[in-house]
Amino acid sequence: MAKRRYGEKQPNIVFRWIYFVIFLLIAVWLLGSILAKKSPANTLKGLFSKIPGDSEIPCEELLIQKDSIIKELEAQVAINGNVVENSGRGMVIIDSQALNMRSKPSLSAEILLKIPANSEVEILYYDSQTYYLEGLPGKWCRIKYADTEGWVWGNYIKAI
Incomplete structure (x- = not known):
């Protein structure tokens, strides 16, 4: 074995192993993405873009x-905590014969x-977002x- 000179750097074997392990992980990742016929970026996106649970729904x-x-x-907090703003009575004001009450605040909802025109309703609250x-x-x-x-378009309800 050769003698070391004072001040000469000796290669550190630990760093070599760390580099080797990192190289192996990258190689396995690339090989896995090639075998799965996906781009490496999509492979990573698929691994880290889901929240674990019973049904894995993509974060997007x-x-x-x-x-x-x-x-x-x-809405649940407002109802359960009795902090309902704009509550009271209202009247259905509409040009047609009836106003559709829906299950969700959407025109595509069930x-x-x-509700017949000029009917009296109880206003629970208004949605916070303007549509x-x-x-x-x-x-x-x-x-x-x-x-x-249920939900109705608020412009057709007049507080009384």
């Missing part, structure tokens, strides 16, 4: 749904029942009519 979908989830939770329907701003309104709770 959860981010899209977050606003509606927040609104539903705020119609629960049709546009036929170019006019408005908010969805959670109401109760005939022992049924």
Whole structure:
């Protein structure tokens, strides 16, 4: 064995092993993505873009749904905590014969029942977000009519 000179750097075997392990991990990752016929970026995205649980939903979908989830939770807090703003009685003011009460604040939601024009309803609360329907701003309104709770377009409800 050769003698070391003073001040001469001796290669550190630990760093060599660390580099070797990192190299192996990258090689396995690339080989796995090639065998799966996916790009390496998509392989990583697939691994880290899901929240673990019973149903693995991609984060992108959860981010899209977050606003509606927040609104539903705020509504539950408002109802359960008795902090309901804009509650009271209201009148259905509409040009047609009836107003559709829906299961969710959306035009594509299921119609629960049709409320006749000039009917009196109980206003529970208004949605916090402003939407546009036929170019006019408005908010969805959670109401109760005939022992049924549902959503109607708030511009058609006038507080009395």
